[in-house]
Amino acid sequence: MITLTSDFGFKDSYVAQMKGTILTINPKATIVDITHDVEKFNVRMGAFILASAASFFPKGTVHLVVVDPGVGTERRAIVIQTKKALFVGPDNGVLMLAAEKMGIEHTYQLANPKFRPQKISNTFHGRDIFAPAAAYLDNGVEPSEVGPEIEEAVEPKFVIVKNKDNIIKGEILHIDGFGNLITNITMQAASIKEICVNLQNQTFTLPFCKTYGQMQAKQSIALVGSHGFLEIAINQGNAAHKFQVKVGDTVEVGFRT
């Protein structure tokens, strides 16, 4: 099984060119799209999306990711081997969040010309380098055959969550299609009743809920979402529009039990 994640969108045929390439090498491959609507060139967002989905796929899945502003430059192409899955993509951090959650065993540089076509474009390695590699790996090729093992891959940058005087400081990691604000703060819901949030220099007190529909429609709430992170949401509404925030903004949180 092969999953695909990219910033290519669906208007063009770039995703289809990758799928055709995979299916030419490996006609029985099951291909599942994670998303192709990662914001263009946004490696951090690609890393988050992949990490949120990869663990739900079966053992042995090959996750192919192409968010690749450095295509054609010196940046390396890599394959990461973990206990549960393989990851294929550029060495720019986009694979690391998901791979580290599964426990990285080995990282290889994708260099063996045996697993790529003779003619390679300078601008579309997703099709010409990563897709063939994913197809061969899904076919049973050993990761160690793709090229030399490497020691260190590039890490993506995220704000580190800090806890000081019971105020937790993190950031908005992702805004989903419902407008829910997903932070990078993990927490035990236990006995919390209310949460005090500082966003864009404005402070709000929000009820801490188990699910969206627990309060009335259009009510702002805080909860632990399906990603396992603290989320700020509006029941049947759009929190990103209301609070006028964007991905990367700082968020400070206090609790009332």
Added chain:
Amino acid sequence: MITLTSDFGFKDSYVAQMKGTILTINPKATIVDITHDVEKFNVRMGAFILASAASFFPKGTVHLVVVDPGVGTERRAIVIQTKKALFVGPDNGVLMLAAEKMGIEHTYQLANPKFRPQKISNTFHGRDIFAPAAAYLDNGVEPSEVGPEIEEAVEPKFVIVKNKDNIIKGEILHIDGFGNLITNITMQAASIKEICVNLQNQTFTLPFCKTYGQMQAKQSIALVGSHGFLEIAINQGNAAHKFQVKVGDTVEVGFRT
């Protein structure tokens, strides 16, 4: 075969998390997306979209639908068994339009813990409850095993079409991507030549056609569309933009033979 319909969009990984869950339980499942662009929380639109597509799938298909503003609240999770297909989703009406077209045989509450993971989120039953159920049902589990039979499921609300003095009163059920206005009025095209339509207190006389391309480009027309309902359209144009209407608006129609 399993179809998926939701209001999740494709930007996030929610759909992929459901697919990974299904494929982990049932690696050979064929999964087909109906749409994930149902308007957020719009149960009626989900019901219409599902009903427009379900009958084209093979016997035995499992249709999984997640348009679920009540996730985590008291609303039940259900499986509907019909002669041709199974339907899995929340008990909020979203499954009923399609299921009733096929003849409902039994409705069960999805309650057996055997068919769900040990840890369930409060906010994403699509992944944690509905997707596993669909995967097991597609694998051959009997619908009666998922939980107790129930008598009544929630019905979606649609305006009932009324015919008085040869004026038919219905509503705009859906506006498709071409801007065609799909009403809930079924009719025999027979010998009709023109149609008189009242939309937003304005009255128009439109030629009654067999297909879009029968009149010149940009000409407004009425026809029986592929859904089997009366449609108001503009050949190679967008009727929703021109007539400034929205889903749910009333439409009154008279005929000239």
Added chain:
Amino acid sequence: MITLTSDFGFKDSYVAQMKGTILTINPKATIVDITHDVEKFNVRMGAFILASAASFFPKGTVHLVVVDPGVGTERRAIVIQTKKALFVGPDNGVLMLAAEKMGIEHTYQLANPKFRPQKISNTFHGRDIFAPAAAYLDNGVEPSEVGPEIEEAVEPKFVIVKNKDNIIKGEILHIDGFGNLITNITMQAASIKEICVNLQNQTFTLPFCKTYGQMQAKQSIALVGSHGFLEIAINQGNAAHKFQVKVGDTVEVGFRT
């Protein structure tokens, strides 16, 4: 294997209705979406997108395309047989660019009632005529069985590239999701260093690069893209926004070695 290309979008269930129809006839079909976001009724764009992707699919693939402003009128439905693949769609030029690249062997009119349902809508031949044909062809039905051979199919119209006094005159064939301007000019990159481009009566000198990331971010460049055509792009930016051009605009190019 069957690929699908259309202007239906994914909000409606039109694509799903086609897939259900195919899978009812041919439950083991592998179906791959090329795109459903061709601009509504834009036959030329459909032709370009298909031609950019088709050659990457395995031998024997059936390419089904529905960009069909003339649905229900006198325009013919056709099947084109080439050395590598079959093409199914309306006879309006949308198939030709891709089919000609592969070498057309025979063209047949899709007319045999054996390969379509008894009841056919006037407005959705994608579902009622083209999808069943693709399913049967993928199942092994011979193209010659679908109907009579025909001599000439409709050609799509593209500006012919002219080379005069070392100025090449072509057009913008496509603007991709990154905002890259893809022209219809093929060229040998060899020893070119700079390129002089006239767009909308403004002239620019751009460095001629191998890949996007070769220059600084936000720098305008020219390169031979993955389609094999001259592209004008901005590294990590959107050239279509900057140069305010649209598909079909003329582009004139000179070279400096």
